[in-house]
Amino acid sequence: MKFLSFLSYRKFLFSFFVAIFPISLTLFSSDLDKVAIKNDFYLQYNDITGPGKKNSSLVDGLRYFNIFNYYKKGKLKKYKYIINLGLKATDNRKKDPKDISITNMQITLKNKINTFRVGDVFESFSQYSLNTALKGVSYRYLSKDITNQLQIVYGIAYPRWDSFWDNKTKAIKRSVYGTRYRRKILDGKMDIGVSFVYSNDKDRIFGGVPLYNNHLYTMDINYIPIPDLDIYSEFSHSNNTKNTSDTTANENFSGNAFKIRAIGNKNPSRVLVEYERVSPYYITLTGSATPDREKFKTSWRYKATKKIVTHIGFLWYRNDLDGQLIDRKDVYRPSIGITYKKAFGRRHNTIDLTYKLDITDTTNNITNHIIDFSMSDRFAKIYNTTNISYYSYKTDGNIQDSHEFRINTQFNGKIRKKDYIFKPSLYIGSRSNKDELKSSLDKYYEASIGLGVDVMKYRLSGKLKIGENKSDRDLSDDSKKVFLNLNIYYRPKIFFSFKRVMIYARAFYNDFTYTTNTKNFRERGTILGVRIRF
Amino acid sequence: MKNRFKILLFPLLLFLVFTNANAKWWIFGHNESSVNINYLYINSLSFDSTKKEIVFSKDSLDNGYLHIRGKANAGNSNIARVLITLDGKKTWKKAKLTRDGAFDFSFEPKIDKKYNIYIQIIDTTGKTNDLEDTHKIITIINKNYKEIVRNTLDHLKTSYSNEDLSGFMRYVSEDFTGDDTTLELALRKDFNVFDNIQIDFTINSIAYQGGKYLVSISFNRTLESSKDGKVYSDKGITEFSFIDGKYGAMLYSMKNPLIFGLSDAQEVADGSVVSVSNEKLITVNNSGDISEKSIADIINNTTNSGDDNIESGSFTLSYDDLPSGGNQHKGFIFDSGTIVDISNFDMGTSDIFLEGNVFWPDSGAQIQDLGVDGSGNVNFSHMSVPTTGYDTQPVAATNNDDHVYAVKLPNNTYAIVKNISSTTTTDTSGGLHTSVTCDYKYRSDGGLDF
Numbered sequence: 008m009k010f011l012s013f014l015s016y017r018k019f020l021f022s023f024f025v026a027i028f029p030i031s032l033t034l035f036s037s038d039l040d041k042v043a044i045k046n047d048f049y050l051q052y053n054d055i056t057g058p059g060k061k062n063s064s065l066v067d068g069l070r071y072f073n074i075f076n077y078y079k080k081g082k083l084k085k086y087k088y089i090i091n092l093g094l095k096a097t098d099n100r101k102k103d104p105k106d107i108s109i110t111n112m113q114i115t116l117k118n119k120i121n122t123f124r125v126g127d128v129f130e131s132f133s134q135y136s137l138n139t140a141l142k143g144v145s146y147r148y149l150s151k152d153i154t155n156q157l158q159i160v161y162g163i164a165y166p167r168w169d170s171f172w173d174n175k176t177k178a179i180k181r182s183v184y185g186t187r188y189r190r191k192i193l194d195g196k197m198d199i200g201v202s203f204v205y206s207n208d209k210d211r212i213f214g215g216v217p218l219y220n221n222h223l224y225t226m227d228i229n230y231i232p233i234p235d236l237d238i239y240s241e242f243s244h245s246n247n248t249k250n251t252s253d254t255t256a257n258e259n260f261s262g263n264a265f266k267i268r269a270i271g272n273k274n275p276s277r278v279l280v281e282y283e284r285v286s287p288y289y290i291t292l293t294g295s296a297t298p299d300r301e302k303f304k305t306s307w308r309y310k311a312t313k314k315i316v317t318h319i320g321f322l323w324y325r326n327d328l329d330g331q332l333i334d335r336k337d338v339y340r341p342s343i344g345i346t347y348k349k350a351f352g353r354r355h356n357t358i359d360l361t362y363k364l365d366i367t368d369t370t371n372n373i374t375n376h377i378i379d380f381s382m383s384d385r386f387a388k389i390y391n392t393t394n395i396s397y398y399s400y401k402t403d404g405n406i407q408d409s410h411e412f413r414i415n416t417q418f419n420g421k422i423r424k425k426d427y428i429f430k431p432s433l434y435i436g437s438r439s440n441k442d443e444l445k446s447s448l449d450k451y452y453e454a455s456i457g458l459g460v461d462v463m464k465y466r467l468s469g470k471l472k473i474g475e476n477k478s479d480r481d482l483s484d485d486s487k488k489v490f491l492n493l494n495i496y497y498r499p500k501i502f503f504s505f506k507r508v509m510i511y512a513r514a515f516y517n518d519f520t521y522t523t524n525t526k527n528f529r530e531r532g533t534i535l536g537v538r539i540r541f
Numbered sequence: 542m543k544n545r546f547k548i549l550l551f552p553l554l555l556f557l558v559f560t561n562a563n564a565k566w567w568i569f570g571h572n573e574s575s576v577n578i579n580y581l582y583i584n585s586l587s588f589d590s591t592k593k594e595i596v597f598s599k600d601s602l603d604n605g606y607l608h609i610r611g612k613a614n615a616g617n618s619n620i621a622r623v624l625i626t627l628d629g630k631k632t633w634k635k636a637k638l639t640r641d642g643a644f645d646f647s648f649e650p651k652i653d654k655k656y657n658i659y660i661q662i663i664d665t666t667g668k669t670n671d672l673e674d675t676h677k678i679i680t681i682i683n684k685n686y687k688e689i690v691r692n693t694l695d696h697l698k699t700s701y702s703n704e705d706l707s708g709f710m711r712y713v714s715e716d717f718t719g720d721d722t723t724l725e726l727a728l729r730k731d732f733n734v735f736d737n738i739q740i741d742f743t744i745n746s747i748a749y750q751g752g753k754y755l756v757s758i759s760f761n762r763t764l765e766s767s768k769d770g771k772v773y774s775d776k777g778i779t780e781f782s783f784i785d786g787k788y789g790a791m792l793y794s795m796k797n798p799l800i801f802g803l804s805d806a807q808e809v810a811d812g813s814v815v816s817v818s819n820e821k822l823i824t825v826n827n828s829g830d831i832s833e834k835s836i837a838d839i840i841n842n843t844t845n846s847g848d849d850n851i852e853s854g855s856f857t858l859s860y861d862d863l864p865s866g867g868n869q870h871k872g873f874i875f876d877s878g879t880i881v882d883i884s885n886f887d888m889g890t891s892d893i894f895l896e897g898n899v900f901w902p903d904s905g906a907q908i909q910d911l912g913v914d915g916s917g918n919v920n921f922s923h924m925s926v927p928t929t930g931y932d933t934q935p936v937a938a939t940n941n942d943d944h945v946y947a948v949k950l951p952n953n954t955y956a957i958v959k960n961i962s963s964t965t966t967t968d969t970s971g972g973l974h975t976s977v978t979c980d981y982k983y984r985s986d987g988g989l990d991f
Contacts (some may be wrong), residue, residue, distance in 0.1 A: 043685075062772040072743075076687060079788045087604060093687065095743060101761045101776060102743045104818060111687070127750035129755050135720060138794070139812075140748035140755035152643065153582070153610060166778050166814050167745040168756035176778075195579035195612040212815050215837035215854055215980070229587075234577050235674060249922070251980065252855065252965065254941075254961050258915075258922065272711035274673060287923055295718040295794050295811035299923075322722055329967050331918065332990040333925040340722055365726055370988070373827075377729065381707070394707070398729065406828055411733055424891070440733065440767070449767065451736065478736055484770035488737055514735035520738075521770060 041266055042541070043078040049511075049536025052100075057528030059519070065530055070099040076108070085135045089115040103305075104175045109168040122147040130160040131200045135243035135264050136225035141183055142171075142397040144443040154191040160184070164206070164293065179218065180209040181442075183293055198229040206292050211253070221292050235273040241266045247290045264296050275310035287329050299326045299488030316346040337368040355385035373405040389420045409445040415453075430459030436476070447481035466498040484522040493518040507540040546637060565699075576620075576662050576670040579610035579642070586752050586785065590613060594787045599652060600686045600749065601785065607679070609636070609646045615963060620644075623662045624942050629657030630672075636660075652683040666878035674797045682789065686749040690756050690783060693790040693985040698740050701801050704732040709801070714784055714791035719802070719809040730804035734829050737765040742802055746827065747780065748854040753784040753793070757814070760800055766831050773831055776821040780971045804829070807841065813840045828986070838871035841982070851991065853982040854878055855961070858895040862972030870894045875948070875956045893958075897973055898965065899935035905930030905951035914943045914959055921945050921959045921980070939963040939978045957991050 049072055051248040053065045060067075079093040097103050128145040131138050144164020154236030165171065187202035196452035202225045218236070225243040232238065241267050249258045268281040287299035302324040309317050320342045327335040344361035359381045367373035376399040383392040398411040415436030422429045438451040455474025462468070465517035472492045479485050493514045498507070513534040520527050581588040582608060586595070595655070613620050623636040623644040631786040636646035650656060660675035665685045684692070691713050700708035706728055715720050742760040744926035749755075761776035776800050797813035799806050803825045818837040826832065834852070841853045841877075858880065870883040872891025881891050882905075902908040909930050914921045926947040936946060941960050948956040963977040982991045 018624065060771075062743060062763065062774070063762060064774060078685070078686075093747070095745075097743070103739065103745075103759050106593070108745065110744055124750075126745065128749035129750040129753060130754045131751060138718075138753075140744075140746070140778075165746075166780060166816055170816070174817070176818060178778075178814065191580065194614065195828070198580075212817055213835060213837045215835070216815050216840055229735050230579070234671070244682070251922075252961065254978065255980075271684060292812065297719075297808065298813070304718075320722065322720065334988055334990050340726070342722070363722075363726075375726075377726075398733070400829075402828070438782075446819075476737070478767065478770065480768075480770060486736070486765065526770075526772070527982070 020238075025128050031343070041047075041064060041080045044541040045076045045539065048073045048540045049534050051532060051534045054531040055528060056526070056531075057519075059521070059526035059528040060099055062519075062526065063528055063530055064101070065532065066099055066101050068529050070097065072097045072099060072102065072103075076111070083116065086116045086118050089113075089208070092116075105169055105173065108176075112168060116250055120151065122149075125260075128160060128162055130158045130159065130185070130187075131186060132204065132221075133200060133225055133227040133241055133243075133294070134266070135291050136204050136223050137183070137185050137204045137293045137294050138228075138295055139183075142168065143183075154195070156187075156189040158185075158187045158189075159187070177210065177212060179212055179216070181292060182207045182209070186359050193230075198227075200227045202227075208292075214252060220250075220289060220291055222246040223291060223294070225294075235271055237270045237272070239266075239268045239270075243289070243291070243294075243296075245289050245291060247288070247449070248271065249290075254454055258317045261286040262286035262298070264289045264291070264486055270301045277306075279304070279306045281305070281387045284328070287331075299328055303327050308514055314350075315346045317341045317344070318346075318347075334370045339366045339368070340364065342463070353384055355383070355390075358382045371402055371406055373400075373407075375400050388443050389418050391419075392417050405444055410441045411438065411444070413438045426464040428461040428463070430457075430461070430470070432457040432459070433474075446480060449481060450479045452477050466500065467496070469493070469495040484526070486522075487520045488517040489516075507538075509538040511538070542788070544628065562697065565647040572669055576614045576664050576668050577614055578660075578662065578670060578675070579612040581609070581660070581675065583609050583679070585608060588675065588677065590940075592787050593676060595680075595785060596648075596689075596787065597679065597681050597785065598684055598689045598749075598788045598789070601752065602650070602681065605649050606647045607659070607681075609648050609660070609779075611644055611660070613642045613644065613662045613670070615662075615668065615794065618664045618666050618668075620662060622666045624661040624663070626659050627656045630659055633661070641978060650679070650681045652681050655680050659971075685707040686742070686754060686787075686790075687747055689789040690747060690749075690754050691744065692920075693792070694742065694744075694756070694758070694781070697741065697801065701728070701731075701741060703740045704738070706732070707721050711947050712788055712790075712792055714786055714793050716784070717792060723805060723808045724802050726810050727802035727805035728827060731825070732805065732957045734767055734825055734831060735764045736767045736770075737763075739763045742800075754783040754790050756781050756783070762800060762823070765833075768829075768831075769941075771831075772780075772822050773833065775821060775823045775833065777814075777836075778816045779819075779823055781812050793921060798836060813990060815840070820856060826860040826986075851982055851984050852878060853980070855978065856880055856978060858900075859974070859976045860895045860897055860970075861974050864970060865974065868896070870896055873981075875950065875954075875981065876985065878983075892956070893948060895938055895975065896935070898937065898939040900946070900977075901935045902933055902948065906950045907933055908912055908936055909947050910936045910941075911945045911947055914945050919945050921982075921991075924957070924958055924991055926955045926991065928989065939965050939975050952987075954983070954985055954987050955989060956981055 036282045052069045053064045053067055055065060055067045073096040075094040079090040080086055091111055091113040096107045096108050098106060113124060116123045124145045128143055129140040130145045131193040142161025145160040148157040163177055164183055167176050169176045170178045179233045183206045187200055187205040187497040189198060189200035191198055197530055201229055204223040206221045211218060223243055223245050227241040230238045231440050244263050246261045264285040266283040271278040282302040285296045286297055289296060289298050304322045306320040309315055319490055322340040323335045342363040347358045350356045350358050361379045363377040365375040378397045381394045393416040400407050416432045420431045431471050434455045436453045440449045453476035455472055457470060457472035459470040477487045495512045497510045515529040515532050549645050581717055584603060590712055609625060620642045623638050624633040625646050626633050626638050636644040637702060638644045657678045658677045658679060659672045661672055662670045690699045698711050709728060713724060715721055717724055737926045740760060740762040741959050742758045744756060745759055746757040757780045763772060763774045765772050779798050780796045784792045784793045794811045798819055799810050802809040813836060815836055821833045824832055824834045824839060838852055856873050858873060861869040863869055872883045872894030874881060875892050882889060883894050892906045893900050894903055911919045931949045943961055944960045946958045950959060959980045961980060962976045966974045
């Protein structure tokens with residue numbers, strides 16, 4: 008009753024409406040076999056106590072959460088159409104700033120050659136030019152022999168639909184116009200794409216965040232000159248106008264980005280070689296590139312025998328391409344590793360050993376060493392994975408000098424007894440961190456046990472996990488967390504006309520204690536939900 | 542430089558060692574068969590750009606069908622037949638073939654069934670292609686793209702919270718735009734810095750097309766510093782993109798604010814989400830120190846020098862002759878980003894302050910006017926400050942728009958200040974009133990590049 012006393016009349020009505028809404032939709036749908044409706048609704052009650060309760064990531068009291076998805080597929084003359092709609096509702100302000108919001112809205116109309124989309128559109132052109140979703144419209148033409156493709160897109164790059172109309176979720180208004188033409192040549196061995204993307208920012212949200220006007224002219228080529236060798240190259244030029252604040256004059260600048268990557272993939276080897284150069288003044292707001300970078304990367308994976316695979320890698324990048332900086336930064340990351348399968352004559356045994364070196368050559372040089380060892384095996388019905396890692400972090404100028412050692416082992420079992428499947432688990436982990444500069448040693452331990460049970464006959468499954476972790480710190484507060492999680496899922500066989508129903512319940516308990524008692528807090532939570540598919 | 546030479550020797554040595562093994566890595570294209578495939582697609586995905594195992598959502602099917610389309614050539618001879626097996630070479634089916642070697646094969650896959658696909662191309666002389674090159678294992682899972690993305694995000698969150706590096710990296714694409722090895726190192730540093738990671742998220746918006754996903758999420762998180770046990774909390778909106786791969790949706794790119802890989806945000810993140818929901822966000826600098834920054838500072842750090850120790854913003858300082866005969870000044874402290882009152886030359890409480898028409902360095906700071914932004918090497922967006930030429934004497938503050946000043950503080954840290962605008966008025970009793978608005982950047986680690 009205490010649980011229900013938190014459920015106000017208004018909240019109950021709203022929750023009821025949210026839960027019943029998808030059912031009403033199916034009743035009015037005339038074409039049930041082409042409609043898919045899903046709804047996931049749950050109520051969560053949290054009780055947070057203790058003097059440090061403000062540090063909890065949860066919200067005290069009762070909250071609801073609902074996800075609704077509607078999908079409809081059909082035919083309209085010679086075109087197929089798909090309608091997608093997603094809605095989210097919650098009164099938990101930590102989960103979402105709005106009570107109700109649209110998560111997805113899209114209408115697609117297509118035949119074998121033409122595709123029109125309205126709503127959430129994601130016409131991906133290439134890495135530099137366009138690699139983001141928009142809320143707008145798009146058109147794609149793909150010739151029957153797939154040798155020619157034209158894409159046209161317009162939209163706003165808002166992270167949410169309600170950014171259009173709600174100040175609570177306002178974002179920079181980035182209008183994007185783009186077009187790309189791709190053609191196969193050389194008997195299909197080469198793909199050439201040319202694209203143009205224009206974006207324009209409006210609505211300054213925060214001072215100090217620049218607004219851009221960005222033109223991108225990009226060409227990308229994918230070439231397979233000989234079997235097993237794939238070469239990809241992309242060149243992009245950007246013309247940019249940057250406005251830092253309302254009172255400052257615009258800055259105009261332009262830059263180029265270039266990338267070439269070759270992948271050779273034929274047993275027993277896979278070799279990758281990649282070079283990239285992005286000038287300091289190249290900006291892409293709709294694609295992906297880090298300005299002021301020159302990068303070279305290579306890796307080689309070699310299957311020496313059926314049991315042994317070796318891999319080596321090397322990454323180098325630097326900044327200061329225009330020589331304007333005093334602290335040029337060069338980063339080198341070589342690595343070498345070996346995987347050995349079926350060691351000791353054991354069928355399920357796999358051993359991995361890797362060494363990585365991470366060097367940054369700059370004013371205060373950084374040298375980090377990383378060694379990883381892992382072994383997995385199966386003993387009867389128990390699977391085990393053990394990981395051991397050693398890290399050494401050193402930055403010149405007495406900025407960092409520390410050593411970290413990690414070890415953890417995990418056992419997972421699967422035991423069948425008549426209609427029951429038992430899944431016991433055990434996890435033990437430890438970490439120590441020695442700071443040479445502060446002469447301190449911090450230690451961390453974690454241990455947990457779990458038991459999962461599946462009862463297929465009753466369509467019931469559940470899992471209980473109990474554990475504790477502890478941090479012992481030389482120079483500050485120690486902390487400890489005791490945790491318990493219980494999850495239960497039940498799938499009724501037939502539930503009215505629903506295709507699938509899942510009822511679930513979760514309970515958890517977290518007890519955080521610190522050396523400073525005023526930071527202590529406890530979280531107790533229960534979740535009761537139902538997931539329905541029509 | 543010597544260090545660099547040693548490092549470059551490393552892969553060279555490895556190369557020499559491994560070439561002694563029977564590694565025929567240099568034989569790409571030396572296919573003994575003369576039957577070759579020019580291109581090969583499964584729906585919209587190129588065979589060459591995907592891994593051996595691919596998981597498709599049922600949404601990615603074309604009206605329930607998968608299409609295998611390609612083009613083959615056989616040098617001087619013609620292609621006679623194209624056969625496709627879906628069950629690991631047990632049974633073979635014929636593909637539609639045209640005279641120019643283009644072929645097309647469609648089938649209606651069953652949900653959750655694994656298809657072991659090989660494509661055999663036979664020319665008129667009986668020669669065939671290398672079957673292993675066409676091997677793909679395809680599974681269609683009974684989930685729509687929203688469930689697939691949700692599954693990957695849940696997995697990434699759980700692995701990150703449990704500090705399970707290999708579990709996390711399993712869901713990262715090898716083509717991750719911020720470089721997968723860089724992300725892996727950033728995650729290791731995150732795990733070194735954070736304890737008791739708790740992240741909760743809900744999906745705001747989701748789009749899927751041609752094997753790629755773009756997802757916007759609202760998140761809230763609580764982290765404990767492993768160094769001092771201090772608890773940090775924040776919330777905001779961010780975006781991820783994914784591509785189809787072995788485990789469904791594989792992580793392809795992330796935007797600021799990051800929730801994974803914060804320790805190397807500049808390399809890991811691609812772009813930023815600028816929304817009112819992103820106010821104070823948790824960041825980690827190069828030394829592993831946790832702080833809270835605005836999205837503006839995160840963006841400026843990322844796009845300029847790339848150093849996480851830079852703070853930036855704007856300030857307006859005023860100066861007023863008081864009727865009583867005294868003065869009211871405003872000064873600025875770079876480290877905390879605060880404006881302080883300085884009454885009647887109460888110096889020693891700021892880094893710089895405005896007096897009449899000039900900026901005075903204060904508390905042992907020194908200043909120099911570098912000239913107008915855009916002239917010579919002066920570029921407020923991307924520049925280095927000099928180590929010499931500073932003075933304890935004042936510089937012009939009013940009527941000096943677009944001038945950039947360099948400030949050296951007594952702890953050998955530097956700031957740059959750009960004069961945006963100023964006003965000067967004189968009241969009826971002859972008292973002077975001035976006001977100057979500036980943008981600034983401050984580096985707390987003593988670095989010179991901004």
